[in-house]
Amino acid sequence: MLFNALEFWIFLPVVWLLYFSIPSKIRWVWLLCASYFFYGFWKIEFAGLMLITSLMDWYSAKRVHAASKIIWKRFWMWFAISTDLFILFVFKYFDFAFGKSELAYSLYHNNSTAWIIELGKYTIPAGISFYTFQSISYVVDVYRGNEQPEKNPIKFMLFVSFFPQLVAGPIERFGRLHQQLFQKYSPKLEDLKNGGRLLLYGLFLKVAIADNLAGVVDAFYSNPADYSVSSAWLAALLFTFQVYYDFFGYSLLAQGAALLFGIKLMDNFNKPFIAQSVPEFWHRWHISLSTWFRDYIFIPVGGNQKGAMRLAFGVLLVFFTSGLWHGANSTMIYFGLSQGVLYLFDRFIFKKTLANFKIGIFFRQLKTGFFFMMTLVFFRSQSIDQSTGIYSMLFDINGKHAKTASETMVTTYNFDEAGKAISSNYGPKVLENLSAEFSIWLFLLIGFLLDHLIMKSRADSWFASLPLLIRWVAYLFMLVAVLLFGGAVNHPFVYFQF
Amino acid sequence: MSRNNEILNILKWFGSRLIIIAAFLFLLNFIYSRYFFDADIQKFSRVKPNIEDAFKNAEIVYLGESSNTSFNPWTDTLSQSISDFIQLYLPDSSIKAITHEGYHPGLFRQMLNLIPEDPSARKVNTIILGVNMRTCGPSAIHSGNEASNQREALFYSHRPPLLSRIFMGLHFYDSRGESERTRMKFQWWRTQPINKESFSNLKYNTAFEWITDLDKLYGDSIPEEIKHMASAYVKEFAFILNDDNERVRDLKSIVDLCNEKNIKLLFHILPPNRFHASMLFSHYEGELMIMDTTLTQIMDYNYEFLKAKFKNWGVPFVDNYRLKSAEGENKGGRFTDQWYPTEHYDAIIRRDIAETIAAELLGVKLDSSEFISRHNKVNHILKQNNFPNWEIQMPLSFDKLHQWSRALPTN
Structure with missing residues (x-):
């Protein structure tokens, strides 16, 4: 499930309402179920993978802690790291490293292993790098003696799978997140307000700015040779802001969603x-x-x-x-x-x-x-x-690109009006100029302005400090931008694929 | 006590904001409908106005994919689409077509939502829907265009415009990306069985086994183009239809919707290139070329399945599966794509299809005097408008296939 998908905006309030409706002792169990549902909603196999990583690391950390000799401590730590990295390698890097090998061929032609190759080649398990790193850090921290191991494997599973930061971070440390996950917490209006502000601002950055920029950048990258040199510069510039607002937006959404449950995630960006x-x-x-x-x-x-x-x-x-x-x-x-x-x-x-x-x-x-x-x-x-x-x-200072492109003779058949005439147009290729709609520039400008204004504090407290009227104008503006001008093409978060 | 107070505060806070936001959304819907909706339709669902216009102003609406309008750039001096030809045969009826590359029954089903509920607000009384076999296969179902098709279809509804816009912005439709769809295609080819006891000679259990074996089957002497073409035919046609097939379910929904709206529905089955499908796997015994029917048996099975379904659903259909002009005697030469399996035809096939549909709509036989008289009139019109030389043929893949087939191993 993605934060910029409607399903999430139904899922989140339902999880929240039920979370505070049940006895506080079992809330974390509900949060765990919700997290696995969140992750498995996309593909159930992925939830299985995360479960294996979690249990393996929980057990290894337990053995690390229990071992009296350093050599065994080391063994269990490296066992956990290598199994984590092995899973990561199989599902993320195998196709890159051995995709054309005999091994890949034979695995793909075996029905029991073919699905793994298919997943790794086309659909890398979402966020696998994030939760693997988070889980590894726990084992290493236990090895170093910085953390006490969690006794309950189910509780540890929640640390790895907590849905707001599951698929694209922030990569939290055990000491910081684990304690918050199981603390006694009553809903606070202030947290709710701040969480809501972060969610709205994050959604604005992602849907109104990054997704719209993605459309422009994709147009260039789908066929760069069709575009002028200035378009290449524009695409490079816009992609920089696309990545920034995409990931920054995601991080704010993650922080906002976590805050609704009283959990403060770390800041992932700082101007x-x-x-x-x-x-x-x-x-x-x-x-x-x-x-x-x-x-x-x-x-x-x-x-x-x-x-x-x-x-x-x-x-x-x-x-x-x-x-x-x-x-x-x-x-x-x-x-x-x-x-x-x-x-x-x-x-x-x-x-x-x-x-x-x-x-x-x-x-x-x-x-x-x-x-x-x-x-x-x-x-x-x-x-x-x-x-x-x-x-x-x-760096086409002598206009070589333009020259090469103009010398390219292209033939186009006009199929638009089926069969009225078969028209062939022969002529020099005309380079296109990349352009973006006015609304995209406007949102980008507002993104810059907000970045500049929110220089010394976090977005939620900055919005809270505004006078009521201005604050609501800002909220409604962001809402309009998201609802009426959100990017039309589904661009998953850039970091989602990692 | 303080916890309860806090919860009460939260509820109060929520309540007041929810009212403000609901009112705001109501206003926003008004503004969006008035000032932005049309521009979005132009940008994201350009066909919608044509669909609405067709249902309101045409008696017969033809729904089809590219087979309707594709033509042969080598030989066609006639540009009429299948629906245009039908119009020539039925000059007293108003016919409009909704056709686009890659459209399929799943989209047509959603288009039918746009038929006005009030019968006096619509003119449409008949819908013709072209069905090709490939549309039910993995390549079409998991096509890379599907996300944009589904996005377009978001607007084929009478819901408040703002809601459609929100659904689009927050991707509340089947927006799975190309990579995931490719994986699903491969998974289908790899896991879905294609073998049936009734098929003779089929030694593969899945399309994937067959595709993998093509290299061995052809060896190195056969050019890559032929291998690609054979692989494409297997990928497009080697699947077994059943009731769980997404497109079969869509077709059934279309039948139900048309019954509900009291609109006559006519399916017509488009002819696939059976000649190429058997030619590609043929071999020689001496000078005699033995056509391999392995793939065409699967195609025929699916055709029989669909036919049985249509009969079972009580829907009339025009059966052009083995249309004479599309069959082997022309060596597949009237199909305009010579190197890929499509249902794109030259003017002769388009006209022949149109004739069968027109005859069905008129309730007469093709060889009846009434229809022959119409046929002659149409030919007269066509002659006045640059009637084509039917004898011209474009360069055929057959000629090369024929030559290369000799290199194929004998069974």
Whole structure:
């Protein structure tokens, strides 16, 4: 179930009402059932996978805690990590890594395993990377002695499956989320109001801005060669905002939905486009993933305490993993690695040389945003060929792209009026200019303005601070934007596929 | 006590907001209907006004997919669609067609919602619905266009316009993406049995087994085009119809809706390219080419199934499944797509189909004097309007198939 689907808006109030109608002792059981329903609504097999991951990690963590010797602690921790990663690999990366191998062929021609190959190839289990990472962090935290293991496997299942953050995060830590899930809580009007504000604002960002931008960007990426160079720049720019508003919108929706149950999820974004460097950017963008990588990969391989070379290795390893985490495609690896290289550039070169010049803050922010926009070409492209094609379009200073395109003779048969005449049009190809409707620009502008205005607080408290009339005008405006101008094509959340 | 107070506060707060929002939505529906709805219809459901117009102003409405309007760019100097031809045979009736590539009974069923309830507000009394076999198969059911088709169909209803817009924005329709649909197609080919005891020579249990075996069957000497074509024929036609089939259920719903609205319904079964379907799996014994009927047996089974259903439902139908001009003597040459299985025909087949439908509507036989007289009149009109040279044929895949088939292994 997606947050931008009508089913969710029926599901959420029903779950909420029943949650507070039953005795507080068994509320968490209801929340668990609702979470599995939420996930299994899309495909029941996926709920089974999550169940296996949860039980495996719960058991492993228990054994980690119970083991007296470090070697057994280590064994059980690695057992959990490797089984989690194995499941992740089978359903997300197998087709990418071995799709054309004999092994894949024989698995696909065996009826008992063919469904796995089909799922991995066409329908990766939603959010598998998110809940796998969340579950791994629990086992490692128990190993490190930072957390006590949960005794009840069913309760642990709720930690992994809690529906607001299940399919696209934030990736919460056990210590923070688990405690809130089982605390005694009575519904509070203030939480309800704030949750509602976050839900509405998140939906506005996703449905009115990101989904509409997606339509424009998709038009370009479906056939880039048909478009002019300026269109390529526009598509790159709009995609940057599409990803941002899509994921930021999702995170707000997740926070809003959780708040209705009295659970405060962490902030996943903190104005990333005011970052002056790539390292700062990653402190502000998808914070739950960045901190996960920091705690479970970067620091264990040496962090920034063991010299520049070790740091560079750690950074590249993190960004390589991050790229791979984002998707089973070589374009994602390029995306991750290019961000890693730019991170090192900012950290070692820009900081020590150019930063000494009095370059304005605005220029630095622009540079960081520009770096991100450029690497997102990899993120959005279907293949390396497509991304290199788009890069060559973007830097088409001599107009080579326009020239090549105009030399392409095309033949089109006019089938519009069936058979009136068979008309063949021969002529130079005319490059199209990408354009967006006025309403899309307006919503984007309002998105910027709100981002700017809500600079120092969170959206819910900012809206709450507005005078009543202005606040309601804002609510109704967002409601109108969602209901009347929401993107028509179903674009699942960009991060949903991870 | 304080918990109860808080709950009471929440309920009060909710109540007042709900009233404001309900009133706002009511107003919004008015504004949307007045200022935005038409633009959205133009953008997302362009055919809707034509459907409404057809039901209001035409006595006969023809519902079909691309087979109605497709034509042969090589030879057709006549552009008339099947429905246009029917109109020529029935000049006293007003006929309008709703046709579009990829339309299917599931969409037609939803279009029927737009027939005005009040009989005085509509002129339509007969609906003709073209049925092709492929539409019931996995490729059509799980087509990549289906999400946009279903989005379009959201507007084929009399619900408040704002509700349709909300359903679209919040994807309250079958909006599954292309990737998921591809997976479902493969799952169908892999798991749905195609074998029946009555089929002779069929050694495969599923379409997937058959497709996989094509490489072995053809070896390396057969060009890729032929393999692709054979694979496409298996994918499109190797399935077994039953009552659970989505399209069969849709057809039944259409029958029920037409009965409910007291509208005459006429199905007509479109001819598939049976010649290519057997030619692709043929082999030679000496100089004699032996046509393989394995796939056509499945096609025939499905045809018989549909025919039995139509009879069972009490719906009249025109049976063009084995229309003479579409059969083998023309080597599949009157099908305009020579390298892919479609029901796209040249003018001769279109005209022949139209004749059978017109005769059924008139309640006469094709060889009756009344119909022959109409036929002659139509031919006269066509002659005045650049009557085609029926002898012209486009380049046929048969000629190449014929040559390549010799390389096929003998059984």
